[in-house]
Amino acid sequence: MAIEESSDATTISVNVSPLVDKSPEGLVHLERRLRNEVLDQQLREQIRSQTEGVRNLILSHAFSKTGLIASAETPASL
Amino acid sequence: MLKLRGKAQVHNASLEMPRLLRVTSREDLPTSMRSKYALLIPIDHHASSAASEGFASILVPGAGVAVDELPGLSNSKNVFLLSEDFQYLAEGDIVRLNPESGNVSTVFRKNTPNNSILLTERCNHLCLMCSQPPKDVDDTWLLEDAFALVRMIPTDTPNIGFTGGEPTTYGNRFIELIETTKRNLPRTSVDVLTNGRAFKSESYAAKLGRVKHPDLQLGIPIYSDDPVRHDFIVQSEGAFDETLHGVLNLKRHGVRVEIRVVIHQQSLPRLVQTCEFIARNLLFVDHVALMGLEITGFTRANLEQLWVDPYEYRDTLSEAIEVLRAYGLSCSIYNHQLCLINDDVHDVCRQSISDWKNEFLPACDSCAKMRSCGGFFSSQVAFKHSEHIVPYAM
Amino acid sequence: MSRFQPIAFFNRQPTSSTASYDLLPFRFTELDEERYVATNLSGEYMVLPRDVLHRFAKSELNAHEPQYIELRSRHFLSDAHSKMGADLLAIKVRSRYQRLADWTGLHIFVLTLRCEHACPYCQVSRQSDDKDAFDMSREHADKAIQLALRSPNKAIKIEFQGGESFLNFELMKHVVVAAKVANSKLAEPKDLAFVAATNLAVTTDEMLAFCAEHAITISTSLDGPKDLHNKNRPRPGKDSYQRVTEGIEKARRWLGRDKVSALMTTTQASLGSVREIIDEYLAMEFQGVFLRPLSPYGFAIKTRFYRAYDAKRWLRFYDEGLDYIIELNRRGVAFREYYACTILAKMLTSADPGYVDLMSPAGIGIGAVVYNYDGAVYASDEARMLAEMGDETFKLGTVDDSFDALFTNETLLRALDESFAYSSPMCHDCAFEPWCGSDPVFHWGQQGDVVGRKPESEFCERNMHIFRGLVQRMEADPFVRRLFMKWGASC
Numbered sequence: 001m002a003i004e005e006s007s008d009a010t011t012i013s014v015n016v017s018p019l020v021d022k023s024p025e026g027l028v029h030l031e032r033r034l035r036n037e038v039l040d041q042q043l044r045e046q047i048r049s050q051t052e053g054v055r056n057l058i059l060s061h062a063f064s065k066t067g068l069i070a071s072a073e074t075p076a077s078l
Numbered sequence: 079m080l081k082l083r084g085k086a087q088v089h090n091a092s093l094e095m096p097r098l099l100r101v102t103s104r105e106d107l108p109t110s111m112r113s114k115y116a117l118l119i120p121i122d123h124h125a126s127s128a129a130s131e132g133f134a135s136i137l138v139p140g141a142g143v144a145v146d147e148l149p150g151l152s153n154s155k156n157v158f159l160l161s162e163d164f165q166y167l168a169e170g171d172i173v174r175l176n177p178e179s180g181n182v183s184t185v186f187r188k189n190t191p192n193n194s195i196l197l198t199e200r201c202n203h204l205c206l207m208c209s210q211p212p213k214d215v216d217d218t219w220l221l222e223d224a225f226a227l228v229r230m231i232p233t234d235t236p237n238i239g240f241t242g243g244e245p246t247t248y249g250n251r252f253i254e255l256i257e258t259t260k261r262n263l264p265r266t267s268v269d270v271l272t273n274g275r276a277f278k279s280e281s282y283a284a285k286l287g288r289v290k291h292p293d294l295q296l297g298i299p300i301y302s303d304d305p306v307r308h309d310f311i312v313q314s315e316g317a318f319d320e321t322l323h324g325v326l327n328l329k330r331h332g333v334r335v336e337i338r339v340v341i342h343q344q345s346l347p348r349l350v351q352t353c354e355f356i357a358r359n360l361l362f363v364d365h366v367a368l369m370g371l372e373i374t375g376f377t378r379a380n381l382e383q384l385w386v387d388p389y390e391y392r393d394t395l396s397e398a399i400e401v402l403r404a405y406g407l408s409c410s411i412y413n414h415q416l417c418l419i420n421d422d423v424h425d426v427c428r429q430s431i432s433d434w435k436n437e438f439l440p441a442c443d444s445c446a447k448m449r450s451c452g453g454f455f456s457s458q459v460a461f462k463h464s465e466h467i468v469p470y471a472m
Numbered sequence: 473m474s475r476f477q478p479i480a481f482f483n484r485q486p487t488s489s490t491a492s493y494d495l496l497p498f499r500f501t502e503l504d505e506e507r508y509v510a511t512n513l514s515g516e517y518m519v520l521p522r523d524v525l526h527r528f529a530k531s532e533l534n535a536h537e538p539q540y541i542e543l544r545s546r547h548f549l550s551d552a553h554s555k556m557g558a559d560l561l562a563i564k565v566r567s568r569y570q571r572l573a574d575w576t577g578l579h580i581f582v583l584t585l586r587c588e589h590a591c592p593y594c595q596v597s598r599q600s601d602d603k604d605a606f607d608m609s610r611e612h613a614d615k616a617i618q619l620a621l622r623s624p625n626k627a628i629k630i631e632f633q634g635g636e637s638f639l640n641f642e643l644m645k646h647v648v649v650a651a652k653v654a655n656s657k658l659a660e661p662k663d664l665a666f667v668a669a670t671n672l673a674v675t676t677d678e679m680l681a682f683c684a685e686h687a688i689t690i691s692t693s694l695d696g697p698k699d700l701h702n703k704n705r706p707r708p709g710k711d712s713y714q715r716v717t718e719g720i721e722k723a724r725r726w727l728g729r730d731k732v733s734a735l736m737t738t739t740q741a742s743l744g745s746v747r748e749i750i751d752e753y754l755a756m757e758f759q760g761v762f763l764r765p766l767s768p769y770g771f772a773i774k775t776r777f778y779r780a781y782d783a784k785r786w787l788r789f790y791d792e793g794l795d796y797i798i799e800l801n802r803r804g805v806a807f808r809e810y811y812a813c814t815i816l817a818k819m820l821t822s823a824d825p826g827y828v829d830l831m832s833p834a835g836i837g838i839g840a841v842v843y844n845y846d847g848a849v850y851a852s853d854e855a856r857m858l859a860e861m862g863d864e865t866f867k868l869g870t871v872d873d874s875f876d877a878l879f880t881n882e883t884l885l886r887a888l889d890e891s892f893a894y895s896s897p898m899c900h901d902c903a904f905e906p907w908c909g910s911d912p913v914f915h916w917g918q919q920g921d922v923v924g925r926k927p928e929s930e931f932c933e934r935n936m937h938i939f940r941g942l943v944q945r946m947e948a949d950p951f952v953r954r955l956f957m958k959w960g961a962s963c
Contacts (some may be wrong), residue, residue, distance in 0.1 A: 306541075
């Protein structure tokens, strides 16, 4: 696999040659896998940014002495 | 089925208000004690007026007897002529008597392990299968009675239960009741049935924890791991989260919790997943009970939505118990008959039905396992039970 | 008109358009061509087809799709119906890391390097009668006892290793008695346990009587049926198999049936015989077997045993063994594979199985520590083996050093910190990270880097293959799912 970044850092060119299966099917398969991997990494980025806040909240409370949900006060009788 | 409540003909009513009285058959009870007792006289017994003098009330179980036929009682106060149904009454029982209305309630029985004290009929849930349908009336007198009752119940009573409705409706007064029970019945184990939602307030859970009752357990239902399904079954939005929150707080403050799951058509589809949810998230609860339907109250109104023959779900039940056992959770099956469940779970099937509503079918007389089987609810015998009841061969 | 509302009334999610929900933190990794394994913050997993995973992650899932309810119950999402997920996850995460507060529980005493066996794959032993050169001294042992009891862990397990630990039986006796005495004098005595690793070839009745008296359990080596075992484990007289099998029976009679465990090591010769090895364990009435690969240390390297097979070949061996064990269970024979049990405990519960080699933060120093025969203190058994090969990177110090000095060793802390899988490249994104561990000593030894380049790591390759294999088997067969649940929940 050869990876090149364009001079203005806006494009990355990837040249992939399979090590073993050099058939057209093998190449298509490899390309599909690469595209999937890129999409997956994009998704991971998105998930990470979306859940970062609640993740930090959960972890900080996992290692603290208090509970997470603020205790709701109920009156003496319902 | 025993009739615990009824109406009686009352002669010479003179009690100002409803009273809790201990029941005795001892005509020779010292006179100084008699004002707190109701004397139990069998129908064929001739009591002398001296023997019956001084008691707060006289109880005569038997049908259609006019007071003049009981010569010794014509001057006695508060003579309650009870129906035959009340012939189970015995020494040491406690009754609530209302001379004005003639209402009689047996609130404590000496010869049973299952004494349950109703605290209120108010509830913030409307469970599809509720066996005690809620009433929106001020029945705080039930709570007041409970305070009096725990001071009268013999201290060697092994166990009592507090039920409703929703007992925590009384807020801090409920906590006080547990404290009073601890002080007056220090060696009696206490079971409370509650939806647990009030304990979402950590300070409320802390209050109960601070009582440090030596043998208290709260039975709290979670009907599904799916909050929508749980909320639907209890007919209250937001119930799942609050109950869960309550359970966590109770465990944080050292209160024993039993999770109860009633099995019917609506809870069955996710029964195994619910047990897995409990195992993954609530491993610290003290007990899990999987329960059969009682055919009373709302269950009868919703029977078509609820009923499923336990025989049909026996494998799912085994799988659910297998999950709980694999994770080391103490578990039980309540309210099921042995012939309807697989052999592998017989050892956790308890004789759980209160004796006063516990019956067997005629077919059971020839069953080899009748002694160890929990039998039926009276309401199951009367209205709906499995079609697969088969006695075990001797 | 019924006063009861239907279930639809309680479901605020729309029926025909996308649901409204928030993602909870999760990771995903390919299971196979079509499916992914997703794990939540607490390591609970779900298998999802690729398109469902993507739609879910992009908030495009419909509440009436079959996976929606599961995703909510398993804390991958929260919605208007339940916000308790975050609180429950916090509790579960806390449980998983509970052991960090306990500190070092396993204390390994290398009583001697002497051994009468000459196993080619051994890491350390010497055939020698020179006790002065290769036995631990009493002075060193006494200091090691003090260090062990200094650990804040309420439960301390002392493991006797070697060489052959019973060749220094005198010192073993002294350590047991002295440790118990010292423990009784503590303000809060520990829950003290002992285990002796031994080939059982030189154990006498006197030794076993002592073990019985002091509740010392036995861990021995059984590589398979007689020919295989003897080939792997030569000794004078070529009778290792006979001695160990007789020793197991004798030890059980003295100590109790469940007080004797056995480990196997896989060599080139073992590769074709996994069923026979398992059958041997069944014949010897063991409850399970731990299928172990070869470690890349010591004589294993020298004798080229380590390179004799690669990770892929061993994984075929492992899979064949695991599948055979599953078949046995299907036939009603209760028998376990212990590495799978350890992993399943991490997959299916929040409990920590306490297996030092599969921990993150790593178990070096803070999970287990080794007091060597010469008084040196090592961060793990692997660290000791590495030192035998000339690399003392993970030597923490000696028994003359203070507890604080040993456990705040700069190399140790840096290795723990840098190798923490959650923040390591690739591990950070890996769905299997909660089930895995970091093995800084292995990666240091193999790649010169405590983190390691995971695509080149046999540790990673092996574990990912096994993780995937366990999930695939559970997805494919409800019997296996129930079996594995029992294994994991009661590990």
